[in-house]
Amino acid sequence: MDIRRLSDADKYMLYGLLLRKRRPANAELRVLEIIRAPLSLDQKIDAILTLHRQLPGFSSEEEEQTAELLRPGYPGRRKRRLRAVVADPYPEVTRLLAKSSLRWDLEFAQAENLKQALYLVRKLRARLLVCNLPVPPGERDGLARECRERQSRVKLIFLAAPSPGEKNPEAGPSCPYRVLPKPINLNQLSEAVRELLGR
Numbered sequence: 001m002d003i004r005r006l007s008d009a010d011k012y013m014l015y016g017l018l019l020r021k022r023r024p025a026n027a028e029l030r031v032l033e034i035i036r037a038p039l040s041l042d043q044k045i046d047a048i049l050t051l052h053r054q055l056p057g058f059s060s061e062e063e064e065q066t067a068e069l070l071r072p073g074y075p076g077r078r079k080r081r082l083r084a085v086v087a088d089p090y091p092e093v094t095r096l097l098a099k100s101s102l103r104w105d106l107e108f109a110q111a112e113n114l115k116q117a118l119y120l121v122r123k124l125r126a127r128l129l130v131c132n133l134p135v136p137p138g139e140r141d142g143l144a145r146e147c148r149e150r151q152s153r154v155k156l157i158f159l160a161a162p163s164p165g166e167k168n169p170e171a172g173p174s175c176p177y178r179v180l181p182k183p184i185n186l187n188q189l190s191e192a193v194r195e196l197l198g199r
Helices: 010-021 025-036 043-056 061-069 075-077 092-099 116-123 139-148 186-197
Strands: 082-087 108-109 128-131 153-157 177-180
Touching: 010 043, 010 108, 010 186, 025 043, 043 153, 061 116, 061 186, 082 092, 082 116, 108 116, 116 128, 116 139, 139 153, 139 177, 153 186, 177 186
Parallel strands: 082 108, 082 128, 128 153, 153 177
Antiparallel strands: none
């Protein structure tokens, strides 16, 4: 697969697909090392693809099917799920969400910091940003405004313990964000997503 011909949006989608794949434990550790290494997105994708080709039972047909999904004009691409960005330097939360019931409604991409998250919100036309980074309560409204300048319909979920006296915005499709406590409760998160996106 020649990833140089892919758009940035498709590269992030491919990266997300590769993170969801099941691998032996030793290969999973190697993928974590690649994710945390100071590499470009292209280099990370190449490294993970190279690792997959070395695994027992690797099938080139599977790689060709993935390439077909990313090819312009492929009919299945017109029926995409809504896109969501997870702002978190580590992939564990993204993987958890990608394996949850939310996968039927949302397609997840990972951003390692807020700058990359804002870029992906615009590039992928994301409808949701799940932020697992420390954002002080006083800065959440500002971040929500920045996101909405890039994608007017985007909503946010901050994973953080709510501060004393802090109130969540009124539930419903018109509210810009929700604050959910950690550790993550998937049922609570699914409910917040459906409230925010009106689904």
